[in-house]
Amino acid sequence: xxxxxxxxxxxxxxxxxxxxxxxxxxxxxxxxxxxxxxxxxxxxxxxxxxxxxxxxxxxxxxxxxxxxxxxxxxxxxxxxxxxxxxxxxxxxxxxxxxxxxxxxxxxxxxxxxxxxxxxxxxxxxxxxxxxxxxxxxxxxxxxxxxxxxxxxxxxxxxxxxxxxxxxxxxxxxxxxxxxxxxxxxxxxxxxxxxxxxxxxxxxxxxxxxxxxxxxxxxxxxxxxxxxxxxxxxxxxxxxxxxxxxxxxxxxxxxxxxxxxxxxxxxxxxxxxxxxxxxxxxxxxxxxxxxxxxxxxxxxxxxxxxxxxxxxxxxxxxxxxxxxxxxxxxxxxxxxxxxxxxxxxxxxxxxxxxxxxxxxxxxxxxxxxxxxxxxxxxxxxxxxxxxxxxxxxxxxxxxxxxxxxxxxxxxxxxxxxxxxxxxxxxxxxxxxxxxxxxxxxxxxxxxxxxxxxxxxxxxxxxxxxxxxxxxxxxxxxxxxxxxxxxxxxxxxxxxxxxxxxxxxxxxxxxxxxxxxxxxxxxxxxxxxxxxxxxxxxxxxxxxxxxxxxxxxxxxxxxxxxxxxxxxxxxxxxxxxxxxxxxxxxxxxxxxxxxxxxxxxxxxxxxxxxxxxxxxxxxxxxxxxxxxxxxxxxxxxxxxxxxxxxxxxxxxxxxxxxxxxxxxxxxxxxxxxxxxxxxxxxxxxxxxxxxxxxxxxxxxxxxxxxxxxxxxxxxxxxxxxxxxxxxxxxxxxxxxxxxxxxxxxxxxxxxxxxxxxxxx
Numbered sequence: 001x002x003x004x005x006x007x008x009x010x011x012x013x014x015x016x017x018x019x020x021x022x023x024x025x026x027x028x029x030x031x032x033x034x035x036x037x038x039x040x041x042x043x044x045x046x047x048x049x050x051x052x053x054x055x056x057x058x059x060x061x062x063x064x065x066x067x068x069x070x071x072x073x074x075x076x077x078x079x080x081x082x083x084x085x086x087x088x089x090x091x092x093x094x095x096x097x098x099x100x101x102x103x104x105x106x107x108x109x110x111x112x113x114x115x116x117x118x119x120x121x122x123x124x125x126x127x128x129x130x131x132x133x134x135x136x137x138x139x140x141x142x143x144x145x146x147x148x149x150x151x152x153x154x155x156x157x158x159x160x161x162x163x164x165x166x167x168x169x170x171x172x173x174x175x176x177x178x179x180x181x182x183x184x185x186x187x188x189x190x191x192x193x194x195x196x197x198x199x200x201x202x203x204x205x206x207x208x209x210x211x212x213x214x215x216x217x218x219x220x221x222x223x224x225x226x227x228x229x230x231x232x233x234x235x236x237x238x239x240x241x242x243x244x245x246x247x248x249x250x251x252x253x254x255x256x257x258x259x260x261x262x263x264x265x266x267x268x269x270x271x272x273x274x275x276x277x278x279x280x281x282x283x284x285x286x287x288x289x290x291x292x293x294x295x296x297x298x299x300x301x302x303x304x305x306x307x308x309x310x311x312x313x314x315x316x317x318x319x320x321x322x323x324x325x326x327x328x329x330x331x332x333x334x335x336x337x338x339x340x341x342x343x344x345x346x347x348x349x350x351x352x353x354x355x356x357x358x359x360x361x362x363x364x365x366x367x368x369x370x371x372x373x374x375x376x377x378x379x380x381x382x383x384x385x386x387x388x389x390x391x392x393x394x395x396x397x398x399x400x401x402x403x404x405x406x407x408x409x410x411x412x413x414x415x416x417x418x419x420x421x422x423x424x425x426x427x428x429x430x431x432x433x434x435x436x437x438x439x440x441x442x443x444x445x446x447x448x449x450x451x452x453x454x455x456x457x458x459x460x461x462x463x464x465x466x467x468x469x470x471x472x473x474x475x476x477x478x479x480x481x482x483x484x485x486x487x488x489x490x491x492x493x494x495x496x497x498x499x500x501x502x503x504x505x506x507x508x509x510x511x512x513x514x515x516x517x518x519x520x521x522x523x524x525x526x527x528x529x530x531x532x533x534x535x536x537x538x539x540x541x542x543x544x545x546x547x548x549x550x551x552x553x554x555x556x557x558x559x560x561x562x563x564x565x566x567x568x569x570x571x572x573x574x575x576x577x578x579x580x581x582x583x584x585x586x587x588x589x590x591x592x593x594x595x596x597x598x599x600x601x602x603x604x605x606x607x608x609x610x611x612x613x614x615x616x617x618x619x620x621x622x623x624x625x626x627x628x629x630x631x632x633x634x635x636x637x638x639x640x641x642x643x644x645x646x647x648x649x650x651x652x653x654x655x656x657x658x659x660x661x662x663x664x665x666x667x668x669x670x671x672x673x674x675x676x677x678x679x680x681x682x683x684x685x686x687x688x689x690x691x692x693x694x695x696x697x698x699x700x701x702x703x704x705x706x707x708x709x710x711x712x713x714x715x716x717x718x719x720x721x722x723x724x725x726x727x728x729x730x731x732x733x734x735x736x737x738x739x740x741x742x743x744x745x746x747x748x749x750x751x752x753x754x755x756x757x758x
Contacts, residue, residue, distance in 0.1 A: 003064070003171045008367065009056075009071030009112045011342075016162045017105040018300035038090040038133045039074060042140075051076040056116035062160050065167060073113035077129075082146070084127040085114045092135045092458065102130040102143045108159065115152040124149055136455060166304065169311060170343065173270065177345060180268040181235025186228055187261035188221075192726075193555035195225045198527075201550045203229035206238055206373050206523045211547040213379075213538050214527035217554040217749070218720035219728075222527055223251075224258045226375045227346075231262065231269065233373070234345065239522065240371035242346045243354060247381045248663040255348045259316050272317040272341055274349035277334040280319060288332070289465065295332040303339055306331050311343060351382055355517045356389040358478060369520035378662060379526035380713050383540055386510030392482040393504035394450075395497075396424035398472050405468060413460060413469070416453040423449060427494065428501050436686045439492040439503070442483060446503075450476050479505065485513060491690050506687060508694040515542030530716040532747060536709050539700075554751045560729045561722065561751060566758035567737035570678040575606060582677060582735055583614045585758065586651070590621065593731055594649045595672025596642045600656045600718045602678040602711075604628060610677070611653050626654040635659060644669035656680045657714040665724050673731035674722050679738045680711035704743070712747045719752070733758070 043052040057070040075086030087110035091098065110128045118126040125148055132141040147155075191199070198216050205212035206229070216222050226244075233239040244255050252273055259271050278286050283293050290297040306329035314321055317340060326333035341347045341361055352359050354374060376382060402417035423446055431437055457473045460466070482505045486492075489509040495502045507513065518524050531537045534549050566585050568578045586599065601607035604626070611625060624641050627634065638660070641650060646669075654660040657680065682688050688706045696702035715734070722730045732752065738744050740757075 003175065004066045004068060005167045005171060006068045006070075006367075007167075009069055009109055012069060012159065012163060013105050013108040013112065015166065015304075016159050017108055018303055038135065038138075039088050041138070042086075042088050042131055042133065043075060046075060046077065049078050054117075056113055056120075058116045058119060060156065060160060062164060065164070065171060067160060067167070069112065069116070071109075071113065073110070073117075074131075076117065082125070082127045083117070083121075083123060084129050084144075085110050085117065086129045086131055087113070088131045088133065090133050090135050092455070098132050098141060102132070106130050107145070108155075111147070111152060111155055112159070114147060115149075115156050118149050118152060126152070136451065165308060169308060173268070173311065174345075176268040177270075178235055178237075180266055181231050184231065184235075184262055184265050184267045187224065187258075187265050192221055194220050194552040197550070198222065198225040198552050199229045201548065202226050202525055203233060205525060205548050206230065206233045208548075209522050211524040211543060212526065213531060213534055213541075213543060213547060213549045214525065214552065215531040215534055215550075216527055216529060216552040217556070217751075218529040219724040220552060220555060222377070222529075223254050224261070226377075226525055226527060227255070227258050228262070230346075230373055230375065231267065234269070238371075239373055240345075241368065242373050242375060244346060244348045244375045244377065245351045245354060246348075246377040247351060247385060248378065250663045251377055252348050256316060256318055259346070263315055268315065269346065270311065270315050270317060270344045271346040271348055272322075272337060272344040273319055274337045274341060274347065274353060275319045275322075275334070276350070280323065280333045280337070282323075282327070282333065287467070293332070295326065295330055296335075299331055299335060302329050302331050303336065305329060306336060307339060307343060310340065317344065351376070351385055352389060355382070355386065355514055357481060357517065358389075360517065370522055372521050374518065374521050374524040376524060376526045378528050379541065380528045380530050380537065380717075381662075382514065382526075383510065383537075383710070386514050386541075387507050390482065390485060390507035390510055390513045391505055392475075392479045393502050394475060394479050395500050395502040396421060396428075397500045398475065399424070402469065402472055405466070410460060412456045416449070416456050419449050420446075420453060424501050424503075427503075428496065431494070434494075435496045437494050439494060442486075442492060442505075447480075447483070450480055454480070482507075487512070489513075489694075491694070493686070493690070495686070506690065508691045509540065511540050511542040513542075515544075518542065529720050530713045532713075532716070532749075533709070536705065540705070554749065556723050556726065556728075556751060558751050560726075562731045563752045563755040564731070564733045564758045565739045565755050566733065566735045567740055568735055570602070570606075570736045575609065579610050579613050580617075582610055583617055585733065585735060586614065586675060587618060589673070589675070589731070589733060590649045590651070593673065595730075596646065596650045596652075596666070596670060597673045597675060598652050598654055598660065598671065598718070598721060599675045600654055600661060600677065602656050602680055602714075603683070604655055606677070607653050607655060614651075622648055622650045624650070624652050626652070626658060626660060630659065639664065639666070642666050642670045656718055661714060661718040661721065664721050666721065667724050668728060671722060671730065673733070674719050675733040675735065676715050676718050677735045679708075679736050679744055680714035681707045682710055708743060708747075712744060716747070716749065719749075723751075 046052060052075050053072050054076045055070065055072050057068065060067045060069065073085050074088040077084035077086055087106055089106055107128070107130065110130060114126045114128050125146060127144055127146045130143045194216065198214060198220065201212060201214065202225070230239060230242045246252060256271070256273060282295060287293065288296050306325060309329065310317060310325045322333050322337050326336050338361070353361050399417040399420040403414060403421055406413040406417065454473065454476055457469060461470060461473065486505065489507060489512055491506050491508060493504055493506060495504065526537065526541055534551065538547060538549065568581050570578065590597065601610065611623070624638055626638065630638070638652065642652065652660070656676065692702035692706035694702065695705040719732050722728065722732060
């Protein structure tokens, strides 16, 4: 076996120095903004002859592999009798490593840079310097070591030796992967109508390094139509990695099944599914502390063997597979999945692992992004998820509870919480009549108090534990982080809720930050059955003028679906008056066309009101009702009730935009019809009106952006549950007079027209 492994200095040392790596706990202590600011501050002190951000590269042969190692050192300093490699690190809390000479992983990183420069410039000696800077006080700590080229050569040899087992395995796996990606055939006998067009558009976008926005109908097979061309792009050398991003657990299962089909056709490619920490944790409480969790204690001592084991023996690394190997090696299953994400060919995960600045996979470096594609499934969901990721709030009661908890326990935390609680009380006093109001800026006193709270909390948490304090710490940290993003896309507002008062940094338009977090990837493919209108989603998801867009027509016949519109008012003021008429529409439908139906409502309260009216008039028809919070087993039982060839009608009352209106496949006679009550508009509220006003000021239709498009998206998703294959048939009933208005009519799919007026 011979080949080349290209790896960055940082990736190499983080793999080898697991036990002292710059893991998330260390990195989170100083924000990216702090790190950049401090790097620039130190580099400004360099002398005129010094250099900063110096690119260095070395090629080392080891057995049958050739390693290309590269990276940028922070500083190259030229002094009278020595050359100094400077590695700058920022931190907010001191540690034993900093106090006693620096982190081993930081020395390793700097030593590799030193080797590269010394080797290229025939130096027999070179000095390495670690520069640590405290983000608040700007206090600097310097450590220096002088090395001979022989010492550095020996050090490099040890690093390569430690990395080689993993490198050899990775090289062999990728060699097989690339060959199989070229050879593997489409895992179905034929393409569905529209599938080949979608697959072609995805491949062309990846080839051209473009982003693509796709509206493709429900049931076309979007998962395999986006994955398969991505696999082919890997085989042709255009890609090295794929992220399949989705908000729904059920969709992740669909992706895993697609890989199973391709594996059965000869594909040798690894995929890993990342499951949320609270779902996959083995312990009763999700408390990541060494003294509590044996899977966290000594994790870095065991993780390399665990990674080698699973990659050697598995290709589809699902949640179940991860749990088996995590127990075998006694490693945290969640952290295990994150470490595997850097090695796997495809990562199946939630949007936040790429777009959320709190939890994104930060060790995926720019050179890796350039050969990575993002497949963003059900991309319409990313709009509100983006707003959620980039918004943050703090409230008075958080600090009131901490004040009570730490009274007489820790004076510093008590005083910090008391000061913040008092700030909220003063804000409340200054606005006695207003329940909701906007702040023009963040008070500097608040920022200072929050920063002080973080510092005091870190000192306490270094030696003590408190779940309440830890949660508050993360809350405040996120608030301070989001403050760095504040611009014209944000509004700062205050809301009074009973005795509490909340301050929120609200991201009204997530487009800029979604674009920023997705920057550097070779291609981003945004797709959904309801990406309509496409121009709206291109705008709000951070699209650009050069992006590609394609709309795939439905492959299904209009004869497969009957659409009825009943022009009843479902506006809030009319709901009590028209609920009996709605029940009569449902009764007439199931009398004429018995079967299994979903009945979707814009709110749970409205659902219950109509359901009660229905049961008063009809207690015989079988009904099931979506509960407010359902466990996974309850959700499965709800869907399991929809069986084919039933002799009696079944009505499933559910919520628009809820767990049953997206990502649910009830093939054939398992579902005979869908009734949608209302146009799905979000409830009128302060936040939605802020969004409306924001886009109005940008010369766009703010009402459509805030209410109509999000609402109709829910309607289209709900209706999309019905026709999932060429054999499916059924009925869609739309109940609301607004469905006859032009602004709503133009958003209905072509296959829903013509309709019958009820």
